[in-house]
Amino acid sequence: MLQKKKLFFLCLLLLSTVHLLFAQEKITVSGKVVSDSSQPLSSVSVSIKGQRGGTTTDGNGSFTITVNKGATLIFSIVGYEEKAITVNNETTELSVSLSSKSTGLNDVVVIGYGTQKAKDVTSSISVVNINDTRQRPVVNIMQQLAGKAAGVQVQQFNGAPGQDFQVLVRGFTSLSGNANPVYVVDGIVGYNIATLDVNNIASITILKDASATGIYGVAGSANGVVQITTKKGVSSAPRIDVDVSQSFQSVTKKLAVLSGTQLHDLQIDEYVNAGHASDTSGIRLPANWQNINNNWQDLLFRNAPITKASVRVSGGGQGGNYALSVGYLNQDGILPTIGSKKYFAGITAEQNLGKWLTIGGRADYVRQITHNMPGGTQGTTGHGGGGAGSVTGAAIAFSPYAAMKDPSTGFYAVDNSNGQAIPNPLAQLYGTSDITTYNIVNAEGHLILKLPFGISYTSRISGNISDNFENIIQDPRITSGAAAVGGTADYKTYQNFTWLWDNILEYNASFGKHHLDVIAGVTAQKYTTQFSENGGSGFPIAGIYSISSAGDRPTSQNNGGYDMWSKYSQYARLMYNYDSRYLLTATVRRDGASQLGINNQYATFPAGSVGWRISNEEFMKDQKIFSDLKIRAGYGATGNLPSSLYPSYNVLNVSGGQYMYDPGGASYPGLGLNGTAANPNIKWEQTNQLNIGGDMAFFSNRLRATADYYNKHTTNLIYTSNLPNSSGQSNVVVNLPGKVINHGVEVTLSGEILTHSAVTWTSTFNISFNSNTIKANITPIAGGGIPSGAVSWLRDGYSIGSFFGYISQGVDPQTGYIKYADPDKTGKAENNLYLGKALPTAFGGFSNDLHYKNFSLDVLIEYAWGNKVFNANRYEEEGMYDLTNQLSTTLHRWKKPGDVTDMPLAILGENSSNQANNPYENGNNNVSSRYVENGSFVRLKNVALSYDFTSFNFVRSIGVKNLRAYFAMENMVTLTKYSGYSPDLNYGGTSPNTQGLDFGVYPLARAITFGLNVGF
Amino acid sequence: MKNKNIVFLLLAGAGVFSMAACKKSFLDITPPNQVSSSSVNTLAGLQDILNNCFEQMVDANGHFYQWFDLVNEDVRSDNSFDGQTDNNSNEAVTQCDNFTDNATTTDGRGWTELYGMIGTCNLLIDVAATPSADVKLTDSARGQMVASAKFLRALHYFNLVKAYGPVVMTLHTYSTDTAVRSPRSSLADCYKQIVADLTDAIAGLPDTYPNVVNQHTRATRPAAQALLAKVYAQEGDYADCLATCNAVLPPLYGGTGTGNFSLVANFADLFDDNKSTNTTESFFEIQHVGGTNAPTRNFATWLIAPSDYNLTIPDPFTKFVCPTQNLVNDFVNSGDMIRMNGVMVFENDSTVFTPGRIFFDNPNHYPTNATAQIPYLITRGQHVQGGSYSAGGSQSVIMLRLADIVLLKAEALNNTNATAQAIPLVNAIRARVSLPALTVTSQSDVALAILHERRLEFAGQGQRWSDLRRFGAQYTVDLMNNFTDYLGNKLYTVKPYMLLYAIPVAELNSNPACTQNDGY
DSSP states (O other), rough: OOOOOEEEEOOOSOOOEEEEEEESSSSSEEEEETTTTBBOOOSOEEEEESSSSSSOOTTTTTOOOOEEETTTEEEEOBBBEEEEEEEOOOOEEEEEEEOOSSSSSOOEEEEETTTEEGGGGOOOOOEEEOGEEEGGGGSSOOOOOOHTTTTEEEEEOOOSTOOOOEEESSSSSOSSSSOOOEEEEEEEEEEEEGGOOOOEEEEEEEEOSSHHGGGGGGTTGGGOOOEEOOOOSSSSSEEEEEEEEEEEEOOOOOOOOBBHHHHHHHHHHHHHHHHHHTTTTOOOOOGGGOOOOOOOOHHHHHEEEEEEEEEEEEEEEEEEEEEEEEEEEEOSSSTOOEEEEEEEEEEEEEEEETTTEEEEEEEEEEEEEEEOOOOTTOOOOTOOOSSSOOOOHHHSSSSSSSBBOTTTTTTBBOOOSSOOSOHHHHHHHHHHHEEEEEEEEEEEEEEEEGGGGGEEEEEEEEEEEEEEEEEEETTTOOHHHHHHHHEEEEEEEEEEEEEEEEEEEEEEEEEEEEEEEEEEEEEEEEEEEEEEEEEEEEESTTTOOOOGGOOOOGGOOOOOEEEEEEEEEEEEEEEEEEETTTTEEEEEEEEEHHHOOOOOOOOEEEEEEEEEEESSSSGGTOOOOOOEEEEEEEEEEEEEEEOOOOTTBEEEEEEEOOOSSSTOOBBBBBEEEOSEETTTTTOOEEEEEEEEEEEEETTTTTTTEEEEEEEEEEHHHHHHHHOGGGGGEEEEEEESSEEEEEEEEEEEEEEEEOOOEEEEEEEEEEEEEEEEESSSSOOOOOOEEEEEEEEEEOOOSSSEEEEEBBOEEEEEEOOOOOEEEEETTOSSOOOOEEEEEEHHHHHHHHEEEEEEETTEEEEEEEEESSSSEEEEEHHHHHHOOSSOOGGGGGBBBBOOOOOOOOOOOOTTTOOTOTTOTTTTTTTTTSGGGGGGEEEOOEEEEEEEEEOTTTTTTHHHTTTOOOEEEEEEEEEEEEEEOSSSTTTOOOOTOTTTTTTTTHHHHHHHHEEEEEEEEOOO | OOOHHHHHHHHHHHHHHHHGTHHHHOOOOTTBBBTTTTTTTHHHHHHHHHHHHHHHHTTTGGGGGIIIIIIIIIITSSSSEEEOOOOOOOHHHHHEEEEEEEEOOOSSSHHHHHHHHHHHHHHHHHHTOOOOOTTTTTTHHHHHHHHHHHHHEEEEEEEEHHSSSSOOOSOOOOSTTTTOOOOOOHHHHHHHHHHHHHHHHHSSSOOOOTOOSOOSOOHHHHHHHHHHOOOOHTTTHHHHHHHHHHHHEEEGGGGOOOOOOOOSSSSSGOOOOTTTTTTTEEEEEEEOOOSSOOGSSSHHHHSSOOOOTOSOOOOSSSSEEEOOOOHHHHHHHOOOOHHHHHHHEEEETTTTOHHHHHHHHOOTTTTOTTOOOEEOBBBBBBBOOOGTTOOOOOOEEEEEHHHHHHHHHHHHHHHHTTTHHHHHHHHHHHHHTOOOOOOOOSHHHHHHHHHHHHHSSSSSSOOOHHHHHHHHHHHHHHHHHHOOOTTTTTTTOOOGGSOOOOOOOOOHHHOOOOOOTTTT
C-alpha cells in the first residue's frame, strides 16, 4: 500500500506516556481468527510463508501483521487444521475460520517437567479456564481457581486483603502437615505465588492424581500440583497490553442487632434471672443514653476501592522473545485502616544462540504492604484477626449507647460503659497498627541444549529472596491493654532465601506408530531463613515508638536466629503410546530431604498410569456418537514432609533461670532439652492414590465429559506423640500407624450449547464429591474453639474438620434453659457427640461464556453442600450471659414459663463455668449443636459483561489493536441458610484441625468493577 | 562431527549427574542448637547445663523439693494431713492422705518432676562423655560437673525409689522412638545405680568450692557421702551405712570427716527465713531468691505456711500439709516444746483467725471449740506477706543436714548390735533441744527411741514415711491402721501394698513396657 510513517502519542489512564515509533514499507493486514464454531481463537500462530517472524492472535482472536504485498500467511494452532491465505491490497481485513481436526484433542497441556498432548494424558489433570482473568478484580491466583476445576476446593476463609485462600486438591491428607498444593511456575517448583501478577498468567493446569504429581515427590505432591505458565513474548513487532480496572467493594451483609433500649431490657432480664433483681448496679448507662444509638456495623463497614493496573510490553524476532511488565494493585479493606498494596515488575526473555543452544531467564519483583486486622484480643498480634472480642465481634457486641470518642482525650473510646472486655472496634482498628511488608524477588535462568539423537538438555537455576518485615504498634492512648504498659512496638524481620537447580535430559522419538518421550533429571534445593525480632514497651511519648526509647525490652520481644533445609532428588519419566491408542506413563522420583530422619532420608515415589483410547480403534470408525472416548487408570505414591526441621537431633533450649549459687541471685543461663526427642527414623507421609477415569466427547466435540474416581490412602501419618515422663522428654514426632482416607468422584461436563454465528454459548459444569475419614488410633486432638470448649476435633472414625459437643434439644418451655441430649441414658447431658463436619459433601462450579456480536458475558457460579459451620459469633452475640450487645434474634428469648422459643433465657454469668442455676447441669452456651448451622451455599461468584471495540474503525485509526471495556460483579449473590456473614469464613485458616469455625473473622466483600483492556 | 556429539553428550551427562556427588553432606543440616554441637561440649556449655540442673530445683520441677516431699512423707504418715475440705484444688494430696490413690491416679507424687530433672542430668553426663575441643575444659572441671550431675541424678532416683519402688532407670538422652519406652528395673538394680552414681560423685566432687559463699547450694563430697549413707540405710545395708556415716561425720561424732560441720545451737534457726541459709549444719540445701518471679521463690510457703506470720490476716487458701493432733500431742508429751515451736506456729481458732475454721473445721483432725489452737508448718517458709504469695518465699530448704546423719549413724550402730555406742549420738541431738538423755538401753527400745527422735527432729521435713518403712513395713501398716483422730476414731484402712505409690496413669498410657505396682 502506501509508504507510511506513523507516530503515536498515547496517554494511558494511570501511567506515564508511552512513545512508540516505527516505520515500515509494507502493507498491514489485520483480522480475526475463529474456530468452526465461531469461537475466537487466541494464540493462533500467524507466520509468513518462507520468512522469519510472525505474530499470534490475542484473546479475541485478533491479529495485526505487516507483510510484503502478495505474501502468504499461515495460520496454525494445535488442534486445528492449518490454513494458508495470500494477501493482496484489497484484503487487509481478514476473517479466518479454522476447522478443528477430527481428533479435537491435540491441545497441549502442561505436566510436571514438560508438556503432553491432551489426547495422550493418562492421569487426572484439570485445565483451568482463565479467559475471564482480565475481566475480573482477581487479586491472587487462588481466587482464580475457585469453582473452575473439579476436585479443587477453594475457600476464602478470611476476607481481609492480603490473606491467602485455602486450596484443597482432593481433600485433607494430613493430620498435622501442610495441606496446600505445590505451585510450579514456569518449571520453578515451590514458587512464591504472591509475586505473580495474575494478568501475566497464560495457563493453569492442576495435577491431581499420583501419576501426574508423583514426579514432584516428597514436596507435598500428595496435595496436588498447580502448574502455572506465564505469558511470554512472541516473535512479532512490539506489542503493548494495558489492563486497568477500578472496583468498589462493600460488605455482603449486615446483621441485625439490638438497639440501646432493647439491650437495656435484656441486661435487666440477665440480672433478674441470675437472682440479682435488687442490684443492677453493674449496668452503667451514660447520660442521655436513650438518644445515642450507634450501629457499630454502620460506623465500621465502608465502601472500599480496588485499583488495578498493569502494562506488558512483549515482542521478539531473530530467534528471541521478551516480555516486560509492571503492575499495581491497591485493595482497601471494607474495614477502615485495613488494606493491601502490591507493586509488580517483571522481565522474561529467551534467545536462540545458534541451532543448538537457547538461553533464557526471568526476574520478578513484588513489594506488598498489608495493613492487617489487629488480633482478636488486645495485646495479641495474630494477623487477620478473629476470635473472641475481635473487631467484627465487637461490631456486634459493643454497646449501642457507648460513645464513639472519649471527649476527654479526643481519641476513640475504649470503654463500652460497662467495663466489658470487648473494646470499641474503632479503637481496636486505630489503636493497633499491624503492617507486614514483603519484598520478594524471584530470578531464574536456564539453558536448553539440543543434543544429537533427539536428546535435549535443560539446566535451570532459580533463586527466591523473600524479605518480610512486620511492624506492630499499640498506641497507649487508644488501646486499653497497651495503656498500662505505655504502648508496645514490635519490629520483626524475616529473610528467606531458596535456590533450586534442575538438570533435565529429554528424549522423544517416533518409530512408525510408536511414540516415546523420556525424561531424567536431578534437582537440588536449599532453603535458609533468618530472623530478628526487636520490641519493647513503655514509650515516653505516645506516637514515637523508637525501640531505643523503650522503657522495657523483654526477652519475649527480642529474638533472632536461623533455620535451613535442603533437598536433593532424581526423577525419571517414560511416556509411551502406540498410535495414541494404547497409552502408558511411568514415573519415579527419589527424594532426599534434610527434614526426614537420617535413617530414612531418601524416599522413592513410583507411579504409573495406562490409558486406552477406544475411539481410535478400528471398530469405532463408523460410529458417529463418540468423537473421543478414552479410559484411563493410574496408581502411585505421593508424599508430604514433616513440619519439623531437624527431626534427627535432640535440640537444646536456653533458659534464663536463677539459682542462688552466689548471693545476690545473679542469673545464669541454663541449657536443657527442648522436650521433643529426636527421631532419626521419621519418614515422609505417604499417600497412595488410585485414579480411574475417562474422557469422552460427543457430536463432533460439542459435548465433552470427564469423570474420575479416586481413592487416596495416606499412611505413615506424621503425628506428635506424647512420651512417658520416664524418658526425660515430652514428645516425639512419629509416623503413626493408621490412615487418612479420601475418596471421591469428580465430573466435568462442557458443551458448546449455541454455535450460531452471531451467538455462541459455551458452558462448563463441574461437581466433586469427597469423603474424608481418619482411621488411626489417635487420642482426640482438639482444634480451635470458643471459651466454653474446643469445637473442632480430629477423631478416629470421623472426617477431618468435624465438630463435637452437646446436642441441643431446644429450649425447655418451663425453665428457659437449653435441654441437652442424653443418647446413652447416662442420666446426664452428654458431651463429645458428633455435631457435623465442616468439609462439604459436594462442591463445584458452573461457568458460562456467552458471545453476541461484540458483547461477551461470563457467568461463574460456585456452590457447596453438606458442610456445616460452627457460628461461634452467636456464642458471643446470642449468649446473653454478659452485658454486651446481642443480635436482634435475642428479642425472641424465653421470658416466662410456657414460652415456646428457640432462644433460651438471658442470665448473667450463665455459661459453662457457672452452671449452678441450670437444671440441665450444663450451660446454654456450651459447645453444642445450638451453634452448628448448615453452610451449604450457591454463589453468583462473578458476572462480567464486556464489549469489544476492536472492530470499530476509529479504534484502529488511532493505532489500537484491540480494545475492550467491561463491567463485572463479584460475590453479588449468595444463597444460603447460614445466618452469619458468610459460610466460607474460618478462624482456623488452613489448619486441618480447625475448619468451619466462624469466629470474629473479617467478612467477605462484594465488588463491582469497571475496566479496560487495551492492546497497541 | 561424531566426536562433537559425544562431547555434548558427555557434558550434559556430567551436568546432570555431577550433582549426585553432593548427596549426604548436602542433606545433613543440623540445628544450630543441637545437643551434639561442639559449642555445647565446652566448659561454658557444660556449666550452663549444670546451671539448668540446679535451676530446675527451684522451677516447676522443683515443686518436688518444695512441698511434694512433705506430702509423700508427712501427709502419707501420721505427721500431717491434707487440709483441703470440699474445695479440692489438688486431689492428689487428698488421695495421698487418705490412701485412696489408685491405678487411675494422675501424678502428684513427683514422677513427672523428678524425671524432668533426671533428663537434664543425663544430658550433661552424655555430652561430657564425648571428647571436647575446648582446651579450657580440663579433665578436673569436666569430672567435677559430671560428678555434680551424678549426685543430683542419685538424689532424684532415690526419691523416686522411695515413692514408687523399682522405677525405669533412664540414664541417657535417647533419640529414638523405641528406647524411650523402657520397663522398670529391679529394686536392687535401681539401688545399684544410685550407689554407683554416688560413688562416682564422692570420687569427683570437692570438699568445698573455693571463694564461694553459698557452698551448700552446690554438690560437694560431704553432701554425696551423706546422701549415700541415707541410701544404704534405706536399702537395709547398715554396715555400709555406718562406714559412710563415719566418712562424713566430724570427729565429735566418731567420724573421720574433715568438713567444718556442727549442729546449730538454736534449732529454730534451721527454719528461720533469715537464718536458715549457709548454716554449719547443712550438707546440701536449696536456696530461693524469693519475690514475685515464679521460678525463684519457694512456692511451698504459700501452700503450707499461714498467710501472715502475725496471724491477723485471714487466709482463704486451704493448706496442703497440716500437722496432726497426734504430732502436736507427741511433742507436748515428750516435753519437746523447742522443736515443736521450731517447725510450727499456732493461732487461736476462736479469737483471731475465724476464717481458719472453715478449712480446719474437720472433726477428723481438730476440735472446733473456742480454745483450739490451730498449728501451721513453717518448715518451708514462715509466712507470705500480705496474704498473697507475691512476696516472700525466700527460705532455704535444707535437704541434707548433720543431725540426720548423726541419728542415722545411731540407727546403723543399733542395727549392727552396737546399741551402747548409739545412745550417746541420740543424746547429742536431744541435748541441743534441752531434752534429757535416753533412759532406755535395750536394742529394741533404742530402735524405737531413734524412730521417735527422728519424728521430732524431722517433723515437717519430708522424712517420716521413709523412716517408718525402714523401721518395718508391718509396723508402718499397723501404725496407720491404728491412727486415730482426736476423738479416737480410726481414719485409715492401709494395706501393705500402699507403702508404695501407684505409678501415674500417664506413664502407663504412654509406656506400655511400664507395669503398675502390685495392688493398684
